[in-house]
Amino acid sequence: MFEKKNKDVTFCEAECFKIDANRKTVHCRSAVGTNLDGNGDFMLDYDYLVVALGATVSTFNTPGVLEHCCFLKEVEDAQKIRKGVIDCFEKASLPNISEEEKRKILHFVVIGGGPTGVEFAAEMHDFLVEDLVKLYPAIQDLVKITIIQSAEHILTMFDERIASFAEQKFKRDGIEVCTGFRVIKVSDDLITMKRKSDGEELSVPYGMAVWSAGIGTRPVVMDFMQQIGQTNRRALATNEWLRVRECEGVYAIGDCATVSQRKIMDDISTVFKMADKDNSGTLTLKEINGVLDDICIRYPQVELYMKSMHMLDIADLIKGAVGDSHKESMVVDIEEFKKALRHVDSQVKNAPATAQVAAQQGQYLAQCFNKMEKCREEPEGPLRMAGGSGRHFFRPFRYKHFGQFAPLGGEQAAAELPGDWVSMGHSTQWLWYSVYASKQVSWRTRVLVVSDWTRRFIFGRDSSRI
Secondary structure, X not given: OHHHHOOOOOOOOOEEEEEEOOOOXXXXXXXXXXXXXXXXXXXXXXXXXXXXXXXXXXXXXXXOHHHHOEOOOOHHHHHHHHXXXXXXXXHHOOOOOOHXXXXXXXXXXXXXXOHHHHHHHHHHHHHHHHHHHHHOHHHHXXXXXXXXXXXXXXXOXXXXXXXXXXXXXXXXXXXXXXXXXXXXXXXXXXXXXXXXXXXXXXXXXXXXXXXXXXXXXXXXXXXXXXXXXXXXXXXXEEOOOOEEOOOOOXXXXXXXXXXXXXXXXXXXXXXXXXXXXXXXXXXXXXXXXXXXHHHXXXXXXXXXXXXXXXXOOHHHHHHHHHOXXXXXXXXXXXXXXXXXXXXHHHHOOOOOOOHHHHHHHHHHHHHHHHOHHHXXXXXXXXXXXXXXXXXXXXXXOOOOOOOEEEEEEOOEEEEEEOOOEEEEEHXXXXXXXXXXXXXXXXXXXHXXXXXXXXXXXXXXXXXXXX
């Protein structure tokens, strides 16, 4: 990517273990040990820092998870899972193992029924049914996959139709879905879970457990948050321009950050004064429309609220608050203006922790850096509603949701796209293939990915050890 862009970029393969915001330095550690003393520690100074460290696994302090479960975060996790699956089949093939023990060894448990856990369970089922059972035919009937989910359904962030379709498909495939259970302990051969409805505890023997039940904060991000006074948070708080709050020159994107959208009711008096051009103490519809574009850019929840309430324009929003008697003149005072906008902030929502959000944030921030000098002279952002005068240099970041997919195995997938459009089945899987390939960073990676899929279709998956 750097070669294609022909940019002067220095890449260092190292781990950042501390961010010093006061000195504007980043403390790093190389895994290969480049210093004379062999510890590989070094520091980098920065003018602008972008924190994009992602998140780590959250175990919710469940005993035994870190020691006995596999995870779905790093490449090393995938290698460990691959080796573990083959080990389970090899061990279950030994002649001195009882059938009961074989069933335990070949019981694969996925803890967490979100998109990641569901996709893993589906891919695991395809791997076992389409490839491994051909190599181990004597034990194919002993294999079992179980999903444990604390909510009443899997894929709770999707449409109910998709969740129902996925549960029915898994039932046909022989994947057991245990909903309404919370895992409270994991030992080396047992998973203890509690039924949320009545508190009954059950223990399930297993051969491999994969934890996919949430994300947590990385230690370096947690340390940085304590430095800047953002304690008791799951992620770094940024403003709408992705700058870390109370920290000049530091930006954060992806799972390690969350955008704190400012509420319009916090600035309602300032907005009213800015719109009141004649200082009359009241606003006409013309005065409101004069700053409406800036209001909608600075506070996108206004536009979202009007859409959710099927309002055509700001006049409908004002009419609903001031009553029929003001329809002709459409003049409102500060209290009526507050009344009209009092429910708008209910549309403030955090963006999900997905790659789609992180990719849009990265593109937005790169564009801001690239045109920083130009925008300082010719600001393109909205009017400053709180603090200062003039305009913001840039338009604030605004996430645009393009939909979400859930691969369900067996060359089937489910999709939920904007406009309440839901699709499920084989055709959706091919749509997923096309979207996945188009999101690759170069034609080289697209060709490699598509060739991997083609090779899998023809020859099956590789089951050799790594």
